[in-house]
Amino acid sequence: MTARIQEFLRTRREDGPCVVVDLDVVRDNYEAFARSLPDTRVFYAVKANPDPAILRLLASLGSCFDTASVAEIEMALAAGATADRLSFGNTIKKERDVETAYMLGVRLFAVDCQAEVEKIARAAPGSRVFCRILCDGAGAEWPLSRKFGCDPDMATDVLEHAHRLGLEAYGVSFHVGSQQGNVDAWDQALASSSAIFRECAERGMHLSMVNLGGGFPTRYLKPVPGVENYGDAIYRGLVKHFGNHMPETIIEPGRGMVGNAGIIEAEVVLISKKSEEDDVRWVYLDIGKFGGLAETMDEAIRYPIRTRHDGADMAPCVLAGPTCDSADVMYEKTPYLLPVTLEIGDKVLIEGTGAYTTTYSAVAFNGFPPLRSYTI
Numbered sequence: 001m002t003a004r005i006q007e008f009l010r011t012r013r014e015d016g017p018c019v020v021v022d023l024d025v026v027r028d029n030y031e032a033f034a035r036s037l038p039d040t041r042v043f044y045a046v047k048a049n050p051d052p053a054i055l056r057l058l059a060s061l062g063s064c065f066d067t068a069s070v071a072e073i074e075m076a077l078a079a080g081a082t083a084d085r086l087s088f089g090n091t092i093k094k095e096r097d098v099e100t101a102y103m104l105g106v107r108l109f110a111v112d113c114q115a116e117v118e119k120i121a122r123a124a125p126g127s128r129v130f131c132r133i134l135c136d137g138a139g140a141e142w143p144l145s146r147k148f149g150c151d152p153d154m155a156t157d158v159l160e161h162a163h164r165l166g167l168e169a170y171g172v173s174f175h176v177g178s179q180q181g182n183v184d185a186w187d188q189a190l191a192s193s194s195a196i197f198r199e200c201a202e203r204g205m206h207l208s209m210v211n212l213g214g215g216f217p218t219r220y221l222k223p224v225p226g227v228e229n230y231g232d233a234i235y236r237g238l239v240k241h242f243g244n245h246m247p248e249t250i251i252e253p254g255r256g257m258v259g260n261a262g263i264i265e266a267e268v269v270l271i272s273k274k275s276e277e278d279d280v281r282w283v284y285l286d287i288g289k290f291g292g293l294a295e296t297m298d299e300a301i302r303y304p305i306r307t308r309h310d311g312a313d314m315a316p317c318v319l320a321g322p323t324c325d326s327a328d329v330m331y332e333k334t335p336y337l338l339p340v341t342l343e344i345g346d347k348v349l350i351e352g353t354g355a356y357t358t359t360y361s362a363v364a365f366n367g368f369p370p371l372r373s374y375t376i
């Protein structure tokens with residue numbers, strides 16, 4: 001909690017939950033990434049939090065942007081980034097969206113199969129493409145599974161197809177899984193990347209770039225390694241697998257750039273028990289899975305929660321949202337400890353909520369409005 005956010009919430013008059021993002025923290029995070037990975041360009045993953053003030057700040061600091069749709073490209077351009085600082089990093093794109101991106105000046109695209117290469121060759125001729133490879137996501141609290149990327153054995157063929165169709169086979173990308181707690185998680189993917197560089201060279205293609213993706217964690221309940229530890233481990237991995245032939249590198253931090261910059265203020269709507277002898281209370285907030293806390297799905301992300309009773313005795317609670325959907329329960333398998341003196345009407349502060357909250361908040365489930373957002 002920063003003093004600026006505290007002051008903002010003290011004077012806020014509107015009702016209902018909101019997230020407040022402190023732009024000074026975003027600036028510190030950007031500078032920490034730039035310092036810890038000095039030869040790497042930063043492409044902020046816009047989906048983590050596309051608030052215009054965040055995009056404007058990062059654009060002014062020199063950040064590039066990883067975008068996944070035409071709307072995100074337009075937001076980054078509106079924030080002051082030029083098209084040469086954008087990548088269209090989604091591997092699943094409509095051909096007409098590739099064409100629009102190309103018209104807007106974007107020349108860097110992600111692919112993970114030949115059909116996607118063909119769309120780019122038709123709609124964005126001559127552009128640079130990088131091939132995303134699968135990564136198992138071990139060690140991540142929010143793994144990205146098998147949806148994106150191809151087997152490393154297939155990547156050389158995909159890149160060769162691009163090369164034959166007049167595109168520039170530019171490099172390789174991967175994502176080690178979001179909220180990655182293991183600083184060495186990049187090593188295996190760097191080994192695969194360097195093997196792809198070698199195979200491509202044997203076929204006459206000289207790749208330039210390794211896109212190291214996101215995955216840098218933010219602090220929730222458990223401590224996480226600092227960004228400088230990730231920088232050191234990644235640098236060691238690059239030296240180990242690329243030696244004297246260092247590629248150009250980029251990172252795409254989302255959570256690590258904005259997560260700790262935001263706080264949600266919410267309110268306790270009801271505290272109840274399911275039977276007289278139950279010792280676990282049910283605590284219902286005015287925000288839940290559909291109002292911005294979707295990453296509590298499977299109880300994956302456990303946010304720190306503060307109340308005015310901090311320091312009092314704690315007891316286990318089931319924590320749930322306000323909608324009439326029974327899936328709208330955030331923590332039940334592992335109950336959440338909250339002060340025994342917590343009361344209906346109390347405000348709670350949910351920390352580390354700058355990333356993946358506004359973008360996940362539904363339009364109006366049950367008439368609850370989407371999460372309001374302020375930047376200060």
Ligand SMILES: *Cc1c(COP(=O)(O)O)cnc(C)c1O
Binds near residue numbers: 178215253254
């Ligand atoms: C979501 C996403 C990111 C950001 O991941 P974090 O774990 O939030 O840093 C980076 N790259 C791509 C391609 C993404 O889809």
